[in-house]
Amino acid sequence: MKHAKSTLLILLILFTVWSCKENEEKTEPQVEQEAQEFKVDYEKFTLDNGLQVILHVDKSDPVAAVALTAHVGSAREKAGRTGFAHLFEHLLFLESENLGKGGLDQMSARIGGSGANGSTSRDRTNYFQTVPKDALEKMIWAEADKLGYFINTVTDPVLAKEKQVVKNEKRQRVDNQPYGFNSSVINSNLYPEGHPYSWEVIGSLEDLQNATLEDVKEFYKRWYVPNNVTLTIAGDIDIAQTKTWVKKYFDEIPKGEDIPEEKKQPVTLTATKQLYYEDNFARLPRLTMAWPGVPEYDKDSYALSVLTDYLSNGKKAPLNKVLVEKEKLTDNVQFYQNNAEIAGQLMLSVTAFNATHLDTVAAAIKEGLKDFETHGISEADLNRIKAGQETDFYRGLSSVLGKGFQLAQYEIFAGDPGFINQDVQHILAVTPEDVMRVYNTYIKGKNFIATSIVPKGQGNLILENSELANIVEEEIIEGAEATFDASIAADYEKTPSSFDRSIEPDYGESPDLIIPKVWKQDLASGIKVFGIENTEVPLVEFELEIKGGLLLEHIEKVGVSNLMARLMSKGTKNKTPEALENAIESLGAQVYSYATENSVTIAGTTLAKHFDATMDLVTEMLLEPRWDEDEFNLLKQSTISSIQRQKANPNSIVSHEFAKQLYGKDNILAYNNDGTEASVNSITIADLQNFYSEKLTPQLTNFHVVGSISETEVVNALQAINKNWASKVATIPKLPEAKFPETSKVYFYDVPGAKQSVIKFGYPSLKATDADYYAASVMNYRLGGGSFASQLTQELREGKGYTYGIRSRFDGDAYKGEFSINSGVRTNVTYESAALVKEILANYGTNYTEDDLEITKGYTLKSSARAFETLDAKLSMLSNISNLGYADDYAKQRETIVKDLSVADVQALVKKYITPNKMIYIIVGDAKTQLSKLKALGFGDAILLN
Template sequence: MKNTFLAFLAILFLFSCANSSEEKTPELSINYKKIELENGLDVIFHVDKSDPVVAVELMVHVGSAREIEGRTGFAHLFEHLLFLESENLGKGGLDKMSARIGGSGANGSTSRDRTNYLQTVPKDALEKMIWAEADKLGYFINTVTEPVLAKEKQVVKNEKRQGVDNRPYGHNQYVIGKNLYPKDHPYNWQVIGSLEDLQNATLQDVKNFFNKWYVPNNATLVLSGDLDIEQATKWVKKYFDEIPKGEEIAPLEKRSGFVKETKKLYYEDNFARVPQLTMVWPTVESYHKDAYALDVLSEYLTDGKSAPMNQVLIDDLKLTSFTGMFSRNSELAGEIQLSIRAFNNKKLDEVLAGVEKAFAKFEAEGISEKDLKRIKAGQETNFYRSLSSVLGKGTNLASYNTYTGNPGFVTEDIKNTLGVTTQDVMRVYNTYIKNQNYIATSFVPKNSKELALDGSILADVVEEKIVVGAEESFDPKITATYTKTPSSFNRSEEPPYGKTPSLAVPKVYENTLENGLKIYGIENDEVPLVRFNLTIDGGQLLESMDKLGVANLTAELLNKGTKNKTVKELEEAIQELGASIFVYSDKESITISGTTLAKNYTKTLALAEEMLLEPRFDEKEFSLLKKATVTSLRQQEANPNAVARNTYNELIYGKENMRSKNTLGTISSVKSITIEDVKSFYNNYISPSVAKLLVVGAISEENITASLNDLNEKWKAKKVTIPEYKTPDAPTKPVVYFYDIPNAKQSVLQFGAPALAATDKDFYPASVMNYILGGGGFASRLTQELREGKGYTYGIRSNFSGTKAKGAFTISSGVRSNVTLESAQAVKKILEDYPETFSDKDLETTKSFLIKSNARAFETAGAKLRMLSNISNYNMKADYVSEREKVVKNMTTDRIKELANNYVNPSKMIWLVVGDAETQLERMKELGYGEPILLNKTQEKIKN
């Protein structure tokens, strides 16, 4: 080892308190130790003993920017390949081990500039993870064979279909990249790559890529959590030291995008229902001094009521309900993007004129010190949120080390963020946007070219053809044969577990106010934040069928000002505290959710109380909300996933059951709702008698109770009776339904039946049964067969969705169109075989995962809030996790068989396919469940 050093980061709250009476926020320090192995691997350790878990992250300095034209998508392909197998972990690799050790699930991501692999595990599995990560880096590439490569190509191509080809506006970033960056620029192509490049990749191409980039001197390993640095260092040296160093890798030069003259492009999008304008300007790379001011500029121009874009485009011109701008800064270059999805049939030239008017407004007025301060306050809170888990801290350390060579660069990063001035914001606007050339894309619905910007030229987008049997075939059962890479010790022997961590259930306090409001809380001071959810039972269940969507509109309108504060004043009051408060509605409740620095909790709660008890009910805002909701509903009409979700709910619950309805309502119902309907809903149903407050964070029970005195006095209880809607029984025979979406590149599958409520005695046991079937990610049979075995899908899952009412058992996936039938047949066979083929080994894996994963069950504030939600919703005991452990330990294969026969019987299910009827409808007869029922008229085929 060389260059060993120990560093302690002191990151100060550099914002002054709102007033002198507020106590000062204590200093937060992040400790880390960094070592460099002789082979060049950077290793960083961070100790955090607040939970018995460790996050392990391997970050490799290779993304799509290190690829070459014609061989794009390789970096992302490797993100997939490295989970599959290595010489010593064997088939299933890290995914298989993750299930046994109770990990969060091995995961990863690829960007333009890096690929990372990450997972949080119980601390007793740390040596196993170090062993596995070393195997990934040094003992992997021999396991990649032609069949493995062929199958994973299909998985990645399915991911592209799901995330790009089958999604509204999915091709937009592709068009931008091709036109913002020259052909030889490494940001010219997308991270996902092209289907053609992936298909053309040879085994030797793949091996060459790995051998060049996946070397220790191009990687950073971070271990963050409850660990002993001395012991962890010995393990790292043992498993990583003999992996050879690679060739020296020179850094790529910084190189911005270039737009010689403003370029306008359009594309008629098969899945778009309203037109969208995106404008993009080239800017600077990450950590450039101007990147920080560009972040502020993008937020100021489009975030909130006072934002110039929103004042002009939303309030004045009423062209849209939302504007969005973000500064995307990567290692080599950056861009700033402005995107506006206009209302139905609006011409984008009108939108562009509005943008220019908003820019003129900004030029005349600039940004005030007050606005700059509130934006920085939000950045402060977001910074602490990013450090609220050991994985978050680990990712930050890995990123700074990868891009700057210094894990402690966070201090400089924060300093640069807080150092932005109003002059800086105006300077970067004048430098990068004002009078500068840009790329403008107009994505419009099919046959609506007239909505695009005048002078736009057709964008070059390659659409995949749907051809049955077109994909390359492969045999996933072929075992790779190779000579194992030599090692100084037997690496095939998996390291033992360490000492088993004890299950530490957070202490929960409960209370009830005189007005009936129930309080559930957990005190936790790992970071100086408080999160709370004030949940009022009812939600859409309290609506009438002719006013569908009124609960959603009520919740949304509560965000829009108070009796004494305009929308702008309310937003500014929240932002000045660095807080977030938002109200939302779902099927069973309306929730006010807040996040705040602990020092600002009292003021944040006061604003939430004002929103709850003194709504503004602004007519103008109500009108805008209705238009925005109608626009969302129009977009859902052509979004295959939204269509599948809405259609499936109607099939499960029946059209007369409120649980079958879209929480947004329908276009006709939303148009018919008046502000008096909203006031009536609010006055009748917003009551503490059906409400609870869940609180997690750096605040005591005593301070929480004291803070609620005002709410207790002012919020008067009323009787609220929530209707009960009986969920139908499972069907007595299978029925196949088909919903046509022409040209769909994937079919969305939703298979299932009514099953259980969360309060039923079988609910948790059934969830245990489902782990190996479809709930266990890569441990599940559905994933192993349809993704890993056949390459039909990017992902498939199954779950029980019950709440206080009986919910459904559902299998859901997006599969490539030309294997729609084959996918359904594979699912059918798995379900038929499951009760008889569930083995003792399956049971052992299930028990190991569900028991060991409890070590990380309460690490984050979100996890603690979910725990409180379970306790409050379903009358569970505070230690219900311990009770569930007993269920798992007592589970048998006979009980699994019984549960599977009762709740996942394929011959008593609804089988819904949302896809291209012209090519797939007739084929579904072969499933053997009768004539498919077409739910909508077959639409006219749109020519690509």
């Protein structure tokens, strides 16, 4: 995984962690701190079977986060049997002996969990969920069942089905994506054959297909044992009661064999190696350079973290100055560490502008590095980077799950959650000399792996003397996948237990929905201010949102608001782009400006103590834009490059084509707010200035703010904007009606050789302000909005293995609404997938039962306990209140809507808003093999769009 050091850092004077170990000595805080410092307390204990347990109390919201982390990733697989760790990430959600078929996913739907999920890295696999606090015992019971009472439920049909799901995930994330194979080319060449990091976490299609049931069970029994697992529970919990539950459900799971310590396996390259590949999905050339680095928490990782950040991020970055500013070869340089338990790597990636020779990019990189060798890094820049790390750290702690993840990370890979004190000390100890030292040690003059990934037919752009990379692409073969019957119940003998584990624990005391207190003020200029004071972390998140955006543009100049918004962050009247950037970063703040379909927004995050200074900079950005010509020209090129990349991405293609069919050429909403290559080329800086002077007004502005800041402090910080921003009249024009199809039509966009077909089916539907909008969204839960609780997922993923994921949704705002179904399906079942979706839609209302309604109500009502946990969630709440006219207690009102719903009500909503025979069907895939079959849907010949 990408080295995420910045999410784990903070200045020592602000942060301490201590632990109490049961039956062991208690450790006190190492340094006496001031009362107002930010602290994370935790308690750690170990069961007799080796299970490590970490508990953290946070009563700010009535929720609890449970994370089970196994110290096993792809690094503990065998060559030729790769992908097992990731396969188990999937399998453990399906069934266990006492949860039954559907396992944790099914239970999650009933208890209002935040979507049971998991992730796999090279070195660990985790399973996590946030639930209302009354469901904590249920979650502990379920996690214990996965660890000790699971493997008997895995049968050949279960394995066959999940192999298909994982292979679909690989097609979606790798085979069908631009530059998708880049990682595997780098890792298989950077690490020697047999090194645990030489293969990909997701594994190979061949290895997955060859995996036997015995292989899988052997892997599980070796690694999924209590003495290789850490259980983290954080949130509104009672420590004593939680300990009792953990011991009850986990104590009798037997300890496994001793787990060997993972020894460091650093690599050394004996020569530089250059490889290339012509990518079917890429539209721009990309150069990636990879050097051997260091493992996680290595003493040099701290200086390397600063080095990669300084070299690539921002106006002062040496690589940015040459590649972006001077040579104009790209709009972005990425340089980061990818550190893991036994080794690490340094990754430098540049996606160049169209038709740029990568030798030119390599020469510019060399020049940028030479500049760093000459000038090094200053103390001021070093401190600037550390300030940003502080803010990132707090953001990572704004949820109980984030706190739990961090504690588990230190426990597993550093041996103690309290390692954070040492971690911070290492960060604070980094000097400019350290940064130069690690550059000389790991980069200067060192061998590396370089990959040139270029569009098909553009092999002339690769680095000179590159060799063809060894990439095996899957062939599209009809009927190639094995069939299976996922409905077959597993036949097994249950594992003995000292008590009846089949009895699901009762709920605890039901938590009340806590509605954050909202304050409001209307300023004299017309700005409406909405705020929530929250002191859980010393952060403030804010957004100044000006209504309009794409809605106020002309079709022939689409992209004006996007360019204008991005240019507003590139300097002010009295600050150069570099000076503005440095001023923001020196505060540890993040401020960004962007445009959407319906707004122009300046948003950001800052430490509460720097809110005033941050808002001073926001005021400059808004009232005194610089209109820098050089930055404008660079942004135009960057935007065109982005548009070109989107043309190669099947997910972007399907969204653009869907909008065209939904809205028609005369509706501005048919256009991507980036614009087209032609429209962006035609836009001048005068167009941006006109949009700014005519369309931006306090009369259309809402300011949302959440965090450790009072109403008075916020209003005072807005006074300069309130007094100096001239008010003007601007109105949102009435849009043409979206085109509701009288009969369904199928449209096909050809991507030759696509390994998946990306589908988007739907039609215009409810705005978020419509009376039925929320009820319709609730109705959709069992159709496709409820992940594994939905029929679409159960039928297409779990039942057939056609897809990695599928969802349906109502998506509306104050100006438009649509209903859509989205998925990526295996190419050779494109028609079968579309036909099955159509069938499910047609029968959904008729088949809807009291059981469906009970599950929907259970999830919807119970999940409300965690509705406003994070700062982002509270900010979204303010947006709903200000932009959609919702009441402050709209969440309470929604509870009433759900409680009053009947099956007849849901069926009436289905009849009114789910119409499969009046739907736009968009498919992006391989026309040669799939187009003709789609006539069987009954809507005539599919219309080829390209």
